[in-house]
Amino acid sequence: MxxxxxxxxxxxxxxxxxxxxxxxxxxxxxxxxxxxxxxxxxxxxxxxxxxxxxxxxxxxxxxxxxxxxxxxxxxxxxxxxxxxxxxxxxxxxxxxxxxxxxxxxxxxxxxxxxxxxxxxxxxxxxxxxxxxxxxxxxxxxxxxxxxxxxxxxxxxxxxxxxxxxxxxxxxxxxxxxxxxxxxxxxxxxxxxxxxxxxxxxxxxxxxxxxxxxxxxxxxxxxxxxxxxxxxxxxxxxxxxxxxxxxxxxxxxxxxxxxxxxxAEGLENIFARHHRLANGVRAAVDAWGLKLCAKEPKWHSDTVSAILAPEGIDSAQIVKTAYYRYNTSLGVGLNKVAGRVFRIGHLGALDEFMVGGVLFSVEMALKDCGVPVKFGSGTGAAAEYFNSTATKAAELPKAKAA
Ligand SMILES: Cc1ncc(COP(=O)(O)O)c(C=O)c1O
Missing domain, CATH: 3.40.640.10 (Type I PLP-dependent aspartate aminotransferase-like (Major domain))
Known part of the structure; x- marks a missing residue:
């Protein structure tokens, strides 16, 4: 296929x-x-x-x-x-x-x-x-x-x-x-x-x-x-x-x-990006990894650069995600080459897609020797999306029979 x-x-x-x-x-x-x-x-x-x-x-x-x-x-x-x-x-x-x-x-x-x-x-x-x-x-x-x-x-x-x-x-x-x-x-x-x-x-x-x-x-x-x-x-x-x-x-x-x-409205778009980025950050935390951004005040809502653990080549994580799980991640550039991999979470994107990339990353991390527990990152993101979902989207009212 x-x-x-x-x-x-x-x-x-x-x-x-x-x-x-x-x-x-x-x-x-x-x-x-x-x-x-x-x-x-x-x-x-x-x-x-x-x-x-x-x-x-x-x-x-x-x-x-x-x-x-x-x-x-x-x-x-x-x-x-x-x-x-x-x-x-x-x-x-x-x-x-x-x-x-x-x-x-x-x-x-x-x-x-x-x-x-x-x-x-x-x-x-x-x-x-x-x-x-x-x-x-x-x-x-x-x-x-x-x-x-x-x-x-x-x-x-x-x-x-x-x-x-x-x-x-x-x-x-x-x-x-x-x-x-x-x-x-x-x-x-x-x-x-x-x-x-x-x-x-x-x-x-x-x-x-x-x-x-x-x-x-x-x-x-x-x-x-x-x-x-x-x-x-x-x-x-x-x-x-x-x-x-x-x-x-x-x-x-x-x-x-x-x-x-x-049609979506700029403020809704910003809120969507913030929410999706929070989901990614929850997964990074759950994996026990750190962002390249040094402090929360620098956190980007459009891209997360994630530090590979000491001794693991981030380029290998990107390669594994691509060839094993058909998922394109961003490589580390210049000074952070081999040290970070990046998840882009901007543009036309929703929770389902973020869940998908986290799923691939989790498997690629494990393949590359990072001791992550399957379901930890994806689970943390799901927890966050689920607990904030009703605030983000009103369900349509059921029609009277
Ligand atoms: C922050 C930033 N500035 C400038 C550029 C350069 O833009 P382009 O590659 O479209 O020439 C990029 C590209 O990714 C970027 O991310």
Whole structure:
């Protein structure tokens, strides 16, 4: 029997049937008079997902990395000073990009398993009375270590120092699954991609930008750019078009995904992710294992990076789950390679699916020599889901005979 591997990597995530079918349609003409009827409402609906109070959203035919680059290229100049922190593979890669694009990075190098160091940021910003720092960067959800950082806290640090720097946030594995309040938190560039909370294939870099970021761009900010240049997109996007051939099929899928998000409601989506993540964390506890995230305040509701016990290679657990139990888990990256395996629990997901992945993990752990008791993790998750189920979902009333 051939069954597609059950996908529990932290993106690309599972694609709901409605989204898949919305893309399984004949190609459409991206220069027709009809096309803006599809695209213009999408730009507006995306603003709701990012909870923006002003600004606009760009959609690039790229992955999230393209949106990272676009944020920098369109607002900052070579040689500009920026404040960044590095505590996992994705925050590391953003630092690497900033340096390669010629920014002067003031870097907080943090232990992997922690997140954005708010006190250090506050201190550095308070001392920067000449306002040399032009942008502060924060990785909302570090997918490599399963760490969520406090973006409201970064805003507080900026405000306390009365610092005018822009705030750039990587929420590739956050937006659409975790709360992102761009307007309230004063986020100026928020980076995302299609393949995580938006439940689409990879291929769209989604970048939400504030009016302040647009003003910085208009005032001559930025560095040489072409493919990801905001000005070209603004000119065409305003009319519902793109400066080059857009990924029409993915955009059709995005329409369906935004409809699903609206139907469920953002707050319900966040609550669902929190509940499912709690189920995974209950299982991790029951197995006697630890998360890579050092403290509960860092726990991510979209991905859990789980430390393999001393002497056990986490890559072996991932391989065993894949080949023996047809289940894809995330591997450990860079510094935590061989030390952690990751369960992605974001996007289109429910208790049944979480139960399934925990079932596979439990068996793979045992195969790899971890002394887990079958039913311990799955049982703990079931206990949690069962004891909280009535609060989460009302049963339909029985019809009178
Ligand atoms: C937090 C985070 N930032 C950035 C990226 C890079 O995005 P992409 O692989 O879509 O270019 C990823 C990818 O997983 C990510 O998880």
């Amino acid at each position: 051939s069954v597609t591997p059950h996908l529990f990597i932290p993106g690309p995530t599972n694609i709901p049937e409605a989204v898949r079918m919305a893309m399984n349609v004949p190609m459409i003409d991206m220069r027709s008079g009809e096309f803006p009827k599809l695209t213009l409402p999408i730009f507006e609906d995306l603003k709701k997902v990012f909870k923006m109070k002003d600004g606009r959203v760009f959609i690039f035919p790229s992955s999230g990395t393209g949106a990272w680059e676009s944020a920098i290229q369109n607002t900052l100049k070579t040689g500009d000073k920026v404040l960044m922190s590095r505590f996992g593979q994705f925050s590391l890669l953003w630092v690497d990009m900033a340096e390669r694009l010629g920014l002067k990075v003031e870097l907080c190098d943090e232990e992997w398993g922690t997140g954005v160091p708010l006190e250090k940021y506050a201190d550095i910003l308070a001392k920067d009375t000449a306002h040399e720092i032009k942008a502060v960067f924060a990785t909302h959800n570090e997918t490599a270590t399963g760490v969520t950082s406090d973006i409201a806290g970064v805003r507080k640090a900026l405000d306390a120092a009365k610092h005018p720097a822009m705030l750039f946030v990587d929420s590739v594995s956050g937006v659409g699954s975790l709360d992102m309040r761009m307007g309230e938190w004063g986020v100026d560039c928020c980076v995302s991609g299609s393949q995580k909370g938006f439940m689409l294939p990879t291929g769209l870099g989604i970048l939400a930008v504030s009016q302040k970021a647009l003003d910085a761009n208009k005032a001559g900010g930025g560095m040489p750019r072409c493919f990801l240049a905001w000005e070209d997109h603004i000119k065409t996007n305003d009319l519902g078009y793109f400066p080059y051939t857009p990924a029409t099929q993915l955009i059709q899928g995005l329409r369906a995904s935004l409809d699903l998000i609206a």
